[in-house]
Amino acid sequence: MIALTTDLKRLGAVRAPAGFADRVLAGVGMADSYARFETVLGDVYVAWNRLGVSAASRSASAQDFEEWFRKDVGRPLEPAAAPAELAEKIQDELNGKRRMRFDLRGLTPFEQAVLRKTREIPRGEVRPYGWVAREIGHPAAVRAVGTALANNPIPYFIPCHRVVRTDGHIGNYGGGGPEAKRAILTMEGVRLKRLEELARAGFRYQGVRTTKVFCYPTCHTGRHALEKNIVWLHDEAGARAAGFRPCKVCRPAAVA
Amino acid sequence: MEGVDHFFERMVHEHQDRVFAASLAMTGNRHDAEEVAQDTFFRAYRALATYSPERIRDLKERAWLHRIALNVVRNRVRGVRPRLVELNGSESDRSPGPEVLAMERMQIDELATRVADLPIRYREAVVLRHVRGLSYAEVADALGQPVGTVKANVHRGLKLLRGDDHDRVDD
Numbered sequence: 321m322i323a324l325t326t327d328l329k330r331l332g333a334v335r336a337p338a339g340f341a342d343r344v345l346a347g348v349g350m351a352d353s354y355a356r357f358e359t360v361l362g363d364v365y366v367a368w369n370r371l372g373v374s375a376a377s378r379s380a381s382a383q384d385f386e387e388w389f390r391k392d393v394g395r396p397l398e399p400a401a402a403p404a405e406l407a408e409k410i411q412d413e414l415n416g417k418r419r420m421r422f423d424l425r426g427l428t429p430f431e432q433a434v435l436r437k438t439r440e441i442p443r444g445e446v447r448p449y450g451w452v453a454r455e456i457g458h459p460a461a462v463r464a465v466g467t468a469l470a471n472n473p474i475p476y477f478i479p480c481h482r483v484v485r486t487d488g489h490i491g492n493y494g495g496g497g498p499e500a501k502r503a504i505l506t507m508e509g510v511r512l513k514r515l516e517e518l519a520r521a522g523f524r525y526q527g528v529r530t531t532k533v534f535c536y537p538t539c540h541t542g543r544h545a546l547e548k549n550i551v552w553l554h555d556e557a558g559a560r561a562a563g564f565r566p567c568k569v570c571r572p573a574a575v576a
Numbered sequence: 577m578e579g580v581d582h583f584f585e586r587m588v589h590e591h592q593d594r595v596f597a598a599s600l601a602m603t604g605n606r607h608d609a610e611e612v613a614q615d616t617f618f619r620a621y622r623a624l625a626t627y628s629p630e631r632i633r634d635l636k637e638r639a640w641l642h643r644i645a646l647n648v649v650r651n652r653v654r655g656v657r658p659r660l661v662e663l664n665g666s667e668s669d670r671s672p673g674p675e676v677l678a679m680e681r682m683q684i685d686e687l688a689t690r691v692a693d694l695p696i697r698y699r700e701a702v703v704l705r706h707v708r709g710l711s712y713a714e715v716a717d718a719l720g721q722p723v724g725t726v727k728a729n730v731h732r733g734l735k736l737l738r739g740d741d742h743d744r745v746d747d
Contacts, residue, residue, distance in 0.1 A: 328706040336596035
């Protein structure tokens, strides 16, 4: 004979279903939700919470993305329906409009500074790692900048692909290797061949004779200069010696 | 704010099984149980946001969550409640096991359905006393009823449950 109270006790030992706690935490905005979005870059998994977008990756599957997120970000994660508003923001971001908010809580202040600075680089332009290091007040920390960018949890939207090696080479890319980096930069309108030719010739800056200003080669302020007025410069000292001052927009050197 | 979030996250992990089990016994199926259990935690979260640190510190979490869960169930009964019949375990459990476990799960779900069919005053008393294993004094406290009333309701509830069970008389 089965004692009823024993059965009731077994009923009391029932466990909550898988993912229950994560769904509760997501419901009050404490866990992250994620969905897959179709973009010009292909399918991108994007995670978000009430503070903003927290991660992005072109993972092969939802499972891969979840595993990576839990390991890298370390918060609970729940699949969700893709909000139309976020889908729109994602398209806008990839088209060069900056509308997105980010949640960078898990990162160190240095990493956050690197990513915020990187976000200022306009679409269609690139900057050297050294530029990021100098702009955030750690001019010697070029390698640390590289590491911070390699661990960028939100590639594509925080455009770490727009940071290249100081010698003008494209450099590596955490968001899918150098090939992916080339593809994205080309899509954004960066003329990589020309950039690499300049780098091989040792030219880092473009000076404009009429304005006496020197810029990074991709800076948009120098784009409309006439070909005959352009001079190519090797370094800052040479540029200054020739009477050029650094551009105030792309800031190729500290403005004195 | 950060403090409340941490407190809440720990509370969810610590009490999720308890709250879910009680919700299952109160509603009789896993779908409604998940809704009730989620609702319970959502209400708890909203309440915590308004509580002073002292009040949070002195909180008797278990009894507090049970009271919220009972209120969630009572409020649901007032609305239209679609009765869902679970044909099989469609949702994944955290410990998916062999068929023995599936059998046990079916028996447990069947019992939950029967408990959920009890009139609410017997159901609450039986769930807190025998499913959740609280003492009579604790049940009385959670329900705001005298101990004698609780004992009587538990007794009648068990009797009704046995009555469904082929008139079997076990002590």
